[in-house]
Amino acid sequence: MSDQDLRVGLIGAGRMGADHARRIHERISNARLVAVGDPDIDRARQAAADTGARAEQDPFEVIGASDVDALVIASPGVAHEPLLLAAIERGVPVLCEKPLTPDSKSSLRVVEAEQARGKHLVQVGFMRRFDPEYVELKHLLDNGELGRALVLHCAHRNASTPPGFTSEMMIYDSVVHEFDTTRWLLGQEISAVSVRWPRSSAAAPEGLIDPQVVTIETTGGVLADVEIFVNCGFGYQVRCEAVGERGAALIGASGGPLIQQSGRWGGNVTEDFRGRFGIAFDEEFQRWAHAARRGGVDPTAASAWDGYAAAAACAAGVQAQATGERAAVELVDRPDFYS
Ligand SMILES: NC(=O)c1ccc[n+]([C@@H]2O[C@H](COP(=O)([O-])OP(=O)(O)OC[C@H]3O[C@@H](n4cnc5c(N)ncnc54)[C@H](O)[C@@H]3O)[C@@H](O)[C@H]2O)c1
Numbered sequence: 001m002s003d004q005d006l007r008v009g010l011i012g013a014g015r016m017g018a019d020h021a022r023r024i025h026e027r028i029s030n031a032r033l034v035a036v037g038d039p040d041i042d043r044a045r046q047a048a049a050d051t052g053a054r055a056e057q058d059p060f061e062v063i064g065a066s067d068v069d070a071l072v073i074a075s076p077g078v079a080h081e082p083l084l085l086a087a088i089e090r091g092v093p094v095l096c097e098k099p100l101t102p103d104s105k106s107s108l109r110v111v112e113a114e115q116a117r118g119k120h121l122v123q124v125g126f127m128r129r130f131d132p133e134y135v136e137l138k139h140l141l142d143n144g145e146l147g148r149a150l151v152l153h154c155a156h157r158n159a160s161t162p163p164g165f166t167s168e169m170m171i172y173d174s175v176v177h178e179f180d181t182t183r184w185l186l187g188q189e190i191s192a193v194s195v196r197w198p199r200s201s202a203a204a205p206e207g208l209i210d211p212q213v214v215t216i217e218t219t220g221g222v223l224a225d226v227e228i229f230v231n232c233g234f235g236y237q238v239r240c241e242a243v244g245e246r247g248a249a250l251i252g253a254s255g256g257p258l259i260q261q262s263g264r265w266g267g268n269v270t271e272d273f274r275g276r277f278g279i280a281f282d283e284e285f286q287r288w289a290h291a292a293r294r295g296g297v298d299p300t301a302a303s304a305w306d307g308y309a310a311a312a313a314c315a316a317g318v319q320a321q322a323t324g325e326r327a328a329v330e331l332v333d334r335p336d337f338y339s
């Protein structure tokens with residue numbers, strides 16, 4: 001620990017926030033956790049325990065604290081907008097968990113507030129951009145080894161959903177990752193979204209149609225299909241196969257080492273995102289801490305604009321889900337500030 005450390009305030013101390021608290025305390029160099037804010041003070045205390053950080057019930061106390069140099073927001077997506085606007089007003093760098101906000105109008109307000117402040121302060125926690133396999137896939141696409149990309153086949157499976165998880169959340173909380181990876185991998189915007197579904201799994205909670213199949217169209221003429229299955233029961237899987245004119249590449253299909261033991265042959269499936277993307281989260285946070293110590297954001301991470309563009313695709317996805325019709329994505333012109 002040194003006087004030069006980035007002093008981090010964490011907001012939201014649930015599953016993700018508690019994991020980020022440990023990450024900052026144990027693995028991120030030149031950063032230390034100084035405050036944790038959560039309306040559920042017990043959770044704040046639990047996440048702060050053994051880190052030397054204090055716990056606050058009012059998240060805005062953390063945002064306004066003079067000993068906080070930078071913020072991590074890990075409250076639910078519906079709570080992000082007011083927290084982000086307060087952080088931008090204070091002028092501190094913020095790593096906000098995905099989604100930036102659940103809908104495109106509120107995401108646009110965040111983008112406008114950041115522009116008005118005149119400084120890049122917000123980055124969005126689309127951690128797949130830091131996953132070694134995704135990085136390699138992007139490299140293959142960028143250097144043309146697969147030829148021009150034509151199709152992406154994606155599968156996104158969660159073992160189960162927390163209480164209150166809605167059909168819309170399958171889009172703006174889950175498929176939002178594929179909206180971001182599609183834009184990032186291809187360097188193209190999303191132009192339209194369609195959603196269809198097979199018969200629902202008996203394991204789907206009441207009111208949820210699960211799985212669903214989302215089709216993404218891009219401005220460059222690529223099609224991506226996404227199987228989103230959030231109560232698959234067996235674990236966490238995220239796969240992406242890119243098919244190009246001269247080859248195809250698949251990531252996320254291996255389950256680590258091939259094990260033969262006690263009548264069993266095969267690999268492992270991780271329980272949740274913490275196992276599958278642990279390295280990506282660490283890399284994301286280390287680079288963010290480095291940039292935030294200089295008062296800015298990591299240029300390789302998703303910006304507020306990327307968060308807004310993903311939210312606009314989510315809006316089309318939610319509309320397509322409700323109407324059964326293909327929905328076009330409505331996006332404002334990209335300001336020079338984000339070029
Ligand atoms: N990148 C990933 O793979 C990944 C994985 C899981 C969650 N997330 C994201 O992290 C965020 C949190 O998700 P989670 O699964 O930890 O949720 P969670 O429900 O487990 O925890 C959320 C916490 O935020 C607190 N909270 C609620 N309203 C708040 C407010 N206004 N201000 C501050 N705190 C508030 C709750 O009391 C709770 O402790 C979401 O944005 C989610 O999409 C990202």
Ligand SMILES: O[C@H]1[C@H](O)[C@@H](O)[C@H](O)[C@@H](O)[C@H]1O
Pocket residue numbers: 098156157158173174175230273
């Ligand atoms: O909030 C979580 C998280 O973003 C996971 O990475 C994703 O797989 C889940 O579907 C989502 O609900």
